Amino acid sequence: MPAFLDSNVLIYAFTTDARATRALELLHARPTISVQGLNEFTNVARRKLGMNWQEVRDATSALRVFCPTILRLDLATHDEALR
Numbered sequence: 001m002p003a004f005l006d007s008n009v010l011i012y013a014f015t016t017d018a019r020a021t022r023a024l025e026l027l028h029a030r031p032t033i034s035v036q037g038l039n040e041f042t043n044v045a046r047r048k049l050g051m052n053w054q055e056v057r058d059a060t061s062a063l064r065v066f067c068p069t070i071l072r073l074d075l076a077t078h079d080e081a082l083r
Helices: 007-012 020-028 035-047 053-066 075-082
Strands: 032-034 069-071
Touching: 007 020, 007 035, 020 053, 032 035, 035 053, 035 069
Parallel strands: 032 069
Antiparallel strands: none
């Protein structure tokens, strides 16, 4: 299974932060993300990055292309991760 990315990495990919380059490299590896990560990205994109709703939709669409495996997080997923 490819790497699993946290929402922070998704956010850095859309900034001018020094970590943006590495975040983009990780996205090109087609990692796994979660619906929770997309939700957290949306919150930060609106609140801190100042994206409008269309920009958020465009960004999350791009993330879904780069990250074709998007996991829902539930108790079974949590238990598997701990195992």
